[in-house]
Amino acid sequence: MARAVSETHGEILAAAARRFAVTGYRGTSLQDIAREVGCSKATVLYHFANKEALLAELMAPAIAVLQDLDDQLTDLTGAAAQEVAATGFVDLAVRFRREIAVLRGEFPELLCQPPFAHIQRISERLRDALAGHSDRPGPRIAALVLLAGISEACAEFVDIPDDELRAALLTLVRRAIEPVDAHLPRQPTTEDKDS
Amino acid sequence: MARAVSETHGEILAAAARRFAVTGYRGTSLQDIAREVGCSKATVLYHFANKEALLAELMAPAIAVLQDLDDQLTDLTGAAAQEVAATGFVDLAVRFRREIAVLRGEFPELLCQPPFAHIQRISERLRDALAGHSDRPGPRIAALVLLAGISEACAEFVDIPDDELRAALLTLVRRAIEPVDAHLPRQPTTEDKDS
DNA sequence: TCAGGGTCTGACCGATCGGTCAGGCATGCT
DNA sequence: AGCATGCCTGACCGATCGGTCAGACCCTGA
Numbered sequence: 465m466a467r468a469v470s471e472t473h474g475e476i477l478a479a480a481a482r483r484f485a486v487t488g489y490r491g492t493s494l495q496d497i498a499r500e501v502g503c504s505k506a507t508v509l510y511h512f513a514n515k516e517a518l519l520a521e522l523m524a525p526a527i528a529v530l531q532d533l534d535d536q537l538t539d540l541t542g543a544a545a546q547e548v549a550a551t552g553f554v555d556l557a558v559r560f561r562r563e564i565a566v567l568r569g570e571f572p573e574l575l576c577q578p579p580f581a582h583i584q585r586i587s588e589r590l591r592d593a594l595a596g597h598s599d600r601p602g603p604r605i606a607a608l609v610l611l612a613g614i615s616e617a618c619a620e621f622v623d624i625p626d627d628e629l630r631a632a633l634l635t636l637v638r639r640a641i642e643p644v645d646a647h648l649p650r651q652p653t654t655e656d657k658d659s
Numbered sequence: 660m661a662r663a664v665s666e667t668h669g670e671i672l673a674a675a676a677r678r679f680a681v682t683g684y685r686g687t688s689l690q691d692i693a694r695e696v697g698c699s700k701a702t703v704l705y706h707f708a709n710k711e712a713l714l715a716e717l718m719a720p721a722i723a724v725l726q727d728l729d730d731q732l733t734d735l736t737g738a739a740a741q742e743v744a745a746t747g748f749v750d751l752a753v754r755f756r757r758e759i760a761v762l763r764g765e766f767p768e769l770l771c772q773p774p775f776a777h778i779q780r781i782s783e784r785l786r787d788a789l790a791g792h793s794d795r796p797g798p799r800i801a802a803l804v805l806l807a808g809i810s811e812a813c814a815e816f817v818d819i820p821d822d823e824l825r826a827a828l829l830t831l832v833r834r835a836i837e838p839v840d841a842h843l844p845r846q847p848t849t850e851d852k853d854s
Numbered sequence: 855t856c857a858g859g860g861t862c863t864g865a866c867c868g869a870t871c872g873g874t875c876a877g878g879c880a881t882g883c884t
Numbered sequence: 885a886g887c888a889t890g891c892c893t894g895a896c897c898g899a900t901c902g903g904t905c906a907g908a909c910c911c912t913g914a
Contacts, residue, residue, distance in 0.1 A: 472891080490685055493871065504893050506874090511891095515872065601819060605812055605827040613808025617800055624796060632800040640835035667861080688901065699863050704903065706861095 473511045475501050480518055484566040485619070489519055489574060520579040523567070526560035527583065534586045537593050542644050549593040550641065553611060554633045557618040558626050565619030587611070594637075596644030603642055610637055668706045670696050675713055680760040680814065684714060684769060715774040718762070721755035722778065729781045732788045737839050744788040745836065748806060749828045752813040753821050760814030782806070789832075791839030798837055805832055 479500040483492040494515060498505040512518040533552040537545055557564055567574070567583075575584050595607035614633055621629055674695040678687040689710060693700040707713040728747040735743055752759050762769070762778075770779050790802035809828055816824055 488685075490683075494873085495870085505872090506894075507892055509873065510893090601816075601823060602827045602830065605816060605819075605824065606831045608815060609808030609812045609828070609831060610804065611808070612811030613804030613806070616807030616811075617804045620803060621796075621800060624800075628796060629800065632797045633804070635797065636801045636804060636835055640831055689903085690900085700902090701864075701904085702862055705863090710902065 472501070472503065472507065476503075476508055476511055476518070477522060481522055481562050481566070484519070484522070485562045488568075489566060516577060516579065519566070519574075523563055523580070526556070526563040527580075529556050529560070530583065530586055534589060537589060540593070541597060543596070545593040546596050546641060546644060549590055550637045551634065553590060553594070554614060554630055554637065557614050558630045558633070561618040561622060564615045568615060568619055594641065596642070598644065603644075606640060606642065610640060667696070667698065667702065671698075671703055671706055671713070672717060676717055676757050676761070679714070679717070680757045683763075684761060711772060711774065714761070718758055718775070721751070721758040722775075724751050724755070725778065725781055729784060732784060735788070736792060738791070740788040741791050741836060741839060744785055745832045746829065748785060748789070749809060749825055749832065752809050753825045753828070756813040756817060759810045763810055763814055789836065791837070793839065798839075801835060801837065805835060 476497060480492070480497050483496050483500060486492075487496070494505045494508050497518075498508050501508070508518070512521065533549075533556060536548055536552065540548055574580065591604070591607045591611055594610065595603040598604065614637075617633065618629065671692060675687070675692050678691050678695060681687075682691070689700045689703050692713075693703050696703070703713070707716065728744075728751060731743055731747065732740055769775065786799070786802045786806055789805065790798040793799065809832075812828065813824065
């Protein structure tokens, strides 16, 4: 055997992503991942400190983008925040379909752990922004339905091209979201989104 | 101890519903349920043949209503099917919030078992009806987003009164769904959308 | 009084989980 | 040659899982 470290490391990561997306984090054993890679379970635990560290490394890119989106939202309010939240999350969900699928349904206990503790707060702020920071139940419910539904849709429609899926989701969100200010029409808000 | 059979039976059912809704089916052990009831794990398995039977009995009422909704949809097309699917599913999701929460995220393996095998087909038909039986990706994606999002929202907003939640969800669905022309069933407006 | 059925339990089972550990096997440097 | 280092593995560990089983504890009816 004796492959290059980066090679095996990456293979394990890819295999874990595939298995997690199908059977979930809890529903996938280290043995399953090792079998898919073609190595032993001990090898998996040689490259990753434990199962949770494997998940953390798998989610890191998506979490980084989510963090960026959250940073952008801190300075925005009203319709601008709605627009950035909508386009930002749709883009993120489409790009990281597989990672989103992993987290689907494993929230309550998994996201309380240290590596993911702040995700819940970020997603709450995201939902708040999408609801136009309204405290009425209508917009808040709509925001949750859309965010959760988009995650599910991205996890399900794996065979649709990125841009087509993104366009359909954005159209849906724009139609479904109540603009926060009636007299202030929704506009693209071409904020410079440097990365 | 020695409570009446129906009493303990119901208590186990209620405790299981509570635990499943929080930690999921796979994430809840029979020991957890027994601890919440205040009896032994063996007692749980005295009242229910196995863990899956416990889940099946828990979901039976919701599944029955879902089956009814599916039956109603078989004779409908176009806008009528959309309307019935929307109101029917929103009503179902609001009424069976806790049961919906259980199934959230445990789909791929759990719903393949005999007691739940037909749920997937029903939910596909439901999604199809909500999409106005269109084969364009836009409506189909929108239908999935809404169905999944509604499930998630009902599982999350446990403290909102039924009618308020139902009203908000129906408003959202009506705004988000593209109404299909009643006199033109399935108009192929897809003008070279392929990639 | 006693038999019998319904209810409940502790003890136990095999399987599987995440994780540890000592050591094998290459490779490369001195 | 000798040694160190990185990669990998089989064997093993304690914990927990779903599930089984013999028997204890009621209550009731004969």
